[in-house]
Amino acid sequence: MLKRLLIFCLSLLLVVCAAGGGIAAWGWWQYGAPGPAPEARAVVVARGGLASTAATLQRAGVIAPGRASGLLFRVAVHLTRQDGVLHAAELEFPAHASLRDVLFVLRHAKPVVHRLTVPEGFSALQVADLIDRAPVLTGPPPGPPAEGSVLPQTYDYEWGTPRVALLARMQAAMDATLETVWRERVPLPEIPDRRTLVVLASMVERETAIAAERPLVARVFLNRLRLGMRLQSDPTVVYGINRGAGPLGHGLTRAELDAPSAYNTYTLPGLPVGPICAPGLASLEAVAHPAESDALYFVADGSGGHAFAGSLAEHNRNVGAWRARQAPGK
Numbered sequence: 001m002l003k004r005l006l007i008f009c010l011s012l013l014l015v016v017c018a019a020g021g022g023i024a025a026w027g028w029w030q031y032g033a034p035g036p037a038p039e040a041r042a043v044v045v046a047r048g049g050l051a052s053t054a055a056t057l058q059r060a061g062v063i064a065p066g067r068a069s070g071l072l073f074r075v076a077v078h079l080t081r082q083d084g085v086l087h088a089a090e091l092e093f094p095a096h097a098s099l100r101d102v103l104f105v106l107r108h109a110k111p112v113v114h115r116l117t118v119p120e121g122f123s124a125l126q127v128a129d130l131i132d133r134a135p136v137l138t139g140p141p142p143g144p145p146a147e148g149s150v151l152p153q154t155y156d157y158e159w160g161t162p163r164v165a166l167l168a169r170m171q172a173a174m175d176a177t178l179e180t181v182w183r184e185r186v187p188l189p190e191i192p193d194r195r196t197l198v199v200l201a202s203m204v205e206r207e208t209a210i211a212a213e214r215p216l217v218a219r220v221f222l223n224r225l226r227l228g229m230r231l232q233s234d235p236t237v238v239y240g241i242n243r244g245a246g247p248l249g250h251g252l253t254r255a256e257l258d259a260p261s262a263y264n265t266y267t268l269p270g271l272p273v274g275p276i277c278a279p280g281l282a283s284l285e286a287v288a289h290p291a292e293s294d295a296l297y298f299v300a301d302g303s304g305g306h307a308f309a310g311s312l313a314e315h316n317r318n319v320g321a322w323r324a325r326q327a328p329g330k
Contacts, residue, residue: 030072030099031072031076031098031099031100032098032099032100033098033099034096034097034098035062035063035064035093035096035097035098035099035101035102036061036062036063036064036096037060037061037062037093037094037095037096037097038095038096039095040092040093040094040095041060041061041062041092041093042090042091042092042093042112043056043057043060043062043090043091043092043093044056044089044090044136044159045057045086045087045088045089045090045091045106046088047088048088050073050074050077050086051070051074053073053086053106054069054070054073054074055070057073057093057102058070060093062093062097062102063099063102072099073099073102076099076103077103080103083103083107084107084108085107086103086106086107087106087107089111089112089158089159089160090111090112090136090158090159090160091105091106091109091111091112092105092109092112093105111158111159112158112159113156113157113158114134114135114136114156114157114158114159115154115155115156115157116130116131116134116154116155116157116166117153117154117155118130118150118151118152118153118154118155118170118278119152120152120205120278120279120280120282120283121152121205121206121209121277121278121279121280122150122152122244122277122278123147123239123243123244123245123276123277123278124144124145124146124147124148124149124150124244124278125144125243125244125245126244126245126246127144127145127150127170127278128141128142128143128144128145131163131166131167132163134157134163134166136158136159136160136161137157137161137162137163137166138160138161138162138163139162139163139164140163141163142163142164142167145167145170145171147202147244147274147275147276147277147278148174148198148199148202148274148275148276148277148278148279149171149174149278150167150170150171150173150174150278151170151171151173151174151177151278151280151281152278152279152280153173153280153281155169155170155173174278177281177284178194178197178198178284181197181281181284181285181288182194182197182288184288185197185288185289186288186289186290188222188290189226190222190225190226191222191287191288195274196271197284197287197288198275198279198284199271199272199274199275199276200218200221200222200271200287201218201275201279201283201284201286201287202275202276202277202278202279202283203221203231203233203235203236203272203276204217204218204221204279204283204286204287205277205278205279205280205283206233206235206239206276206277207233207235207298207306208305208306210304210305210306211282213305213306214282214283214286215286215289215290215291216290216291216293216295216298216308217286217298217306218283218286218287218290218291219290219291219292219293219295220293220295220296220297220298220308221233222290223293223294223295223296224296225270225271227296228269229296230265230266230267230268230269231265231270231271232265232266233265234252235276235277236263236264236265236272236276237252237256237257237261237263237264237265237266238252239263239272239276239277240259240261240262240263240264240272241256241261244276244277262274263276293308293310294310295308295309295310296309296310296311296312296315297309297310297311297312297314297315297318299315299318299319299322300322301318301321301322302321302322302325302326307321307322
């Protein structure tokens, strides 16, 4: 009887060991087996327990659905805990990521980087709209910043970045850039302070998109300021009408050019009351280092650029040439 009992116990132990070995072998195979995701995908892994993380990955299709897959994930995290903690972030998992790959991403991968580009010449209203619509930012919209306080460029950010924090970075970038440009500028009596430089740069930005023309446009405005001439810049009139909400949708009328506002440089002596857009580095540099010229006028030349003139007679000839190019059939 005792012999039979001993044989039974040994047999049961062998069965249990064999079953355990089979389960371990299955688990190891599953740990390295390709996952279900057919392509790489970014997943926001929020803070929470292992069950919550597993559920998030299952909903995203990174790990297989079902209780067994979720249990295997938790067991794998526990058995490999010496490799590091899991991070909450937006992370990109490769196509067919195995459980081993998934845990590596959760522990060691860098968060997904998003990019937001502020184009040169955008107004404060347009910048605020960009920030409001940007994906994965958090917090309420900060509202339009001070006009001209943001540096146009591309900004990197991660999931969960507060909108106010991103705007603060944009403004800090402008402060730092303006400090450098101001320090290295050519001193001119027409530009007594940084604000004047930004106002002029914003006008240059809106007048031309051609880099080579910007220092010459800046010189025209500076020459006019020196002589006490009105600047007569159309973009300032447009800004006075709609505060940078976008194109008017029509050419400026005589009534609009004559209507007084704090920005209308046809009716105002000197500069408008403030910037009319966010000037880029090239426009800031153009005002800080204007071209050498006696030009006082410029008009579109019909090819995307401008014709510059030092006298009204020459300017009128340029205007006539431009109108001839705009005539029907030309």
